[in-house]
Amino acid sequence: xxxxxxxxxxxxxxxxxxxxxxxxxxxxxxxxxxxxxxxxxxxxxxxxxxxxxxxxxxxxxxxxxxxxxxxxxxxxxxxxxxxxxxxxxxxxxxxxxxxxxxxxxxxxxxxxxxxxxxxxxxxxxxxxxxxxxxxxxxxxxxxxxxxxxxxxxxxxxxxxxxxxxxxxxxxxxxxxxxxxxxxxxxxxxxxxxxxxxxxxxxxxxxxxxxxxxxxxxxxxxxxxxxxxxxxxxxxxxxxxxxxxxxxxxxxxxxxxxxxxxxxxxxxxxxxxxxxxxxxxxxxxxxxxxxxxxxxxxxxxxxxxxxxxxxxxxxxxxxxxxxxxxxxxxxxxxxxxxxxxxxxxxxxxxxxxxxxxxxxxxxxxxxxxxxxxxxxxxxxxxxxxxxxxxxxxxxxxxxxxxxxxxxxxx
Amino acid sequence: xxxxxxxxxxxxxxxxxxxxxxxxxxxxxxxxxxxxxxxxxxxxxxxxxxxxxxxxxxxxxxxxxxxxxxxxxxxxxxxxxxxxxxxxxxxxxxxxxxxxxxxxxxxxxxxxxxxxxxxxxxxxxxxxxxxxxxxxxxxxxxxxxxxxxxxxxxxxxxxxxxxxxxxxxxxxxxxxxxxxxxxxxxxxxxxxxxxxxxxxxxxxxxxxxxxxxxxxxxxxxxxxxxx
Ligand SMILES: Nc1ncnc2c1ncn2[C@@H]1O[C@H](COP(=O)(O)OP(=O)(O)O)[C@@H](O)[C@H]1O
Ligand SMILES: [Mg+2]
Numbered sequence: 309x310x311x312x313x314x315x316x317x318x319x320x321x322x323x324x325x326x327x328x329x330x331x332x333x334x335x336x337x338x339x340x341x342x343x344x345x346x347x348x349x350x351x352x353x354x355x356x357x358x359x360x361x362x363x364x365x366x367x368x369x370x371x372x373x374x375x376x377x378x379x380x381x382x383x384x385x386x387x388x389x390x391x392x393x394x395x396x397x398x399x400x401x402x403x404x405x406x407x408x409x410x411x412x413x414x415x416x417x418x419x420x421x422x423x424x425x426x427x428x429x430x431x432x433x434x435x436x437x438x439x440x441x442x443x444x445x446x447x448x449x450x451x452x453x454x455x456x457x458x459x460x461x462x463x464x465x466x467x468x469x470x471x472x473x474x475x476x477x478x479x480x481x482x483x484x485x486x487x488x489x490x491x492x493x494x495x496x497x498x499x500x501x502x503x504x505x506x507x508x509x510x511x512x513x514x515x516x517x518x519x520x521x522x523x524x525x526x527x528x529x530x531x532x533x534x535x536x537x538x539x540x541x542x543x544x545x546x547x548x549x550x551x552x553x554x555x556x557x558x559x560x561x562x563x564x565x566x567x568x569x570x571x572x573x574x575x576x577x578x579x580x581x582x583x584x585x586x587x588x589x590x591x592x593x594x595x596x597x598x599x600x601x602x603x604x605x606x607x608x609x610x611x612x613x614x615x616x617x618x619x620x621x622x623x624x625x626x627x628x629x630x631x632x633x634x635x636x637x638x639x640x641x642x643x644x645x646x647x648x649x650x651x652x653x654x655x656x657x658x659x660x661x662x663x664x665x666x667x668x669x670x671x672x673x674x675x676x677x678x679x680x681x682x683x684x685x686x687x688x689x690x691x692x693x694x695x696x697x698x699x700x701x702x703x704x705x706x707x708x709x710x711x712x713x714x715x716x717x
Numbered sequence: 718x719x720x721x722x723x724x725x726x727x728x729x730x731x732x733x734x735x736x737x738x739x740x741x742x743x744x745x746x747x748x749x750x751x752x753x754x755x756x757x758x759x760x761x762x763x764x765x766x767x768x769x770x771x772x773x774x775x776x777x778x779x780x781x782x783x784x785x786x787x788x789x790x791x792x793x794x795x796x797x798x799x800x801x802x803x804x805x806x807x808x809x810x811x812x813x814x815x816x817x818x819x820x821x822x823x824x825x826x827x828x829x830x831x832x833x834x835x836x837x838x839x840x841x842x843x844x845x846x847x848x849x850x851x852x853x854x855x856x857x858x859x860x861x862x863x864x865x866x867x868x869x870x871x872x873x874x875x876x877x878x879x880x881x882x883x884x885x886x887x888x889x890x891x892x893x894x895x896x897x898x899x900x901x902x903x904x905x906x907x908x909x910x911x912x913x914x915x916x917x918x919x920x921x922x923x924x925x926x927x928x929x930x931x932x933x934x935x936x937x938x939x940x941x942x943x944x
Contacts, residue, residue, distance in 0.1 A: 309822045309835055321814040626810040629771065631799020631827040633792055710771040713810055714762045714883050
């Protein structure tokens with residue numbers, strides 16, 4: 309038998325008050341782990357967005373406000389498609405590509421779907437007035453002011469799946485439709501299937517690989533087909549500009565505003581700014597939660613420990629009479645506190661991670677994974693708090709007078 | 718061997734000075750068996766606490782084997798107690814959430830014995846008090862007499878030279894009282910020094926000497942027949 313066996317046995321003797329007092333500590337760690345976990349993964353997603361879309365710019369109808377970059381076309385406001393032509397003719401430096409979109413609601417066999425009209429690159433080249441602009445296959449814009457980036461590797465995206473990664477597509481037929489991964493499984497559709505849409509039959513050209521964005525839940529068809537069949541006319545919800553690098557995008561905003569004064573020009577940085585601010589606030593709040601709950605938890609552990617010392621006075625006196633040093637008695641209580649802290653921290657980590665895994669996708673559309681670092685932080689803080697809270701009770705226990713073993717009968 | 722020189726112990730209670738031990742001189746040679754009797758409040762427990770190194774007297778000194786007990790530090794006295802002195806209590810003072818064997822192992826654990834040494838010694842001691850079939854029972858699952866025998870096994874675990882007993886039979890019926898006293902008698906025959914506080918004349922009769930305490934003053938009242 310060792311000290312730790314004694315601690316363990318005593319702990320299970322009457323675990324309820326200890327476990328109750330642990331609740332606050334556990335909750336504190338839970339809040340910290342859940343919020344930090346979500347925040348970290350949200351920041352990673354933002355960083356990912358920034359990296360893949362950082363240079364991109366959105367041209368929107370003036371009254372639109374944006375939460376999610378990928379939802380930029382789902383607001384119902386429209387502007388004339390003619391803006392696309394104007395942008396193309398302007399040959400602004402840094403513009404790699406233009407992607408106008410029009411989003412309409414439709415049904416496939418009574419299943420409601422979001423149908424997005426997109427303009428393939430071939431369309432730009434087909435228009436005679438634009439063809440003159442194209443130099444060396446660069447359909448729109450100009451290379452002036454562009455840094456050399458992978459964005460220039462251009463014509464490799466004949467693959468329709470490129471829509472998922474580069475957000476553009478080279479060719480798209482009048483009655484072709486491209487499905488997001490989630491929607492495809494919902495409809496049970498695969499490549500080559502025919503889908504009835506807006507009164508016409510569309511052929512599934514491809515099913516996009518999963519992207520983890522709302523693009524997974526929609527379908528894409530040719531912009532002009534969508535405009536005609538939905539009766540929307542020559543309008544779009546958004547024009548996404550693939551800029552070739554961030555530096556170019558900087559000057560680009562001014563140029564774009566001058567070119568299209570009746571629109572709202574938004575950069576990806578502006579879109580994610582709110583989320584970054586919210587994340588920062590949440591992260592700071594999680595530490596506040598943790599501190600408050602740890603204070604409460606510490607106080608409750610301290611009071612339970614005091615009670616424990618009081619009810620074990622005779623036991624402590626007996627141990628001292630038969631040779632237990634003050635040090636041993638102190639360790640007996642601090643060891644118990646450490647066990648409680650480790651358990652509370654671990655429980656808080658598990659619960660917090662589960663909470664993050666459930667709430668992350670719902671609140672922010674992000675997938676989180678457990679962060680082992682938070683296990684360390686959670687167990688560490690909980691243990692420190694439990695031990696600190698037990699210092700005075702343990703001192704009182706060690707200071708007990710062994711003569712009390714003789715008292716009473 | 719114990720030697721108490723002019724030991725006085727006073728307590729202050731609500732402004733009043735209570736003298737629990739009054740200028741006591743007492744010599745307890747090795748392998749003595751001594752009973753301390755006296756009315757309630759006469760200072761018996763105080764004397765036992767002083768002998769056990771748990772209560773520094775107000776004045777006077779206590780020598781154990783030529784060493785002044787209260788010139789040692791608290792930690793040194795605690796260690797010495799674990800090594801040399803065993804206690805028997807009126808209410809047994811077993812740890813309720815440990816089994817009989819684990820209770821006996823405590824002093825062995827405190828003196829840093831290995832798990833194997835602890836278990837072997839505990840089994841040996843429980844066997845000695847006739848409880849080898851009860852080693853895994855909790856105190857609550859045993860009779861009073863059995864509990865006191867577990868306590869005796871615990872007392873003996875570190876093979877103490879001295880046993881201090883405060884009313885060891887106070888909570889027992891006459892039959893188990895007899896049994897516990899015969900064990901204490903055996904321990905005395907092993908060569909140990911036994912100091913026992915008791916109310917009961919029959920129990921006191923097991924001792925060699927009887928000291929009567931009245932208002933903190935020691936009186937030698939009987940020197941028993943030669944052992
Ligand atoms: N911790 C204490 N504080 C104050 N007075 C005490 C304390 N312990 C004992 N006394 C007093 O000292 C006297 C002797 O007590 P004690 O040694 O317990 O006697 P006994 O064991 O013979 O009944 C009593 O008057 C008791 O009230
Ligand atoms: Mg007493």
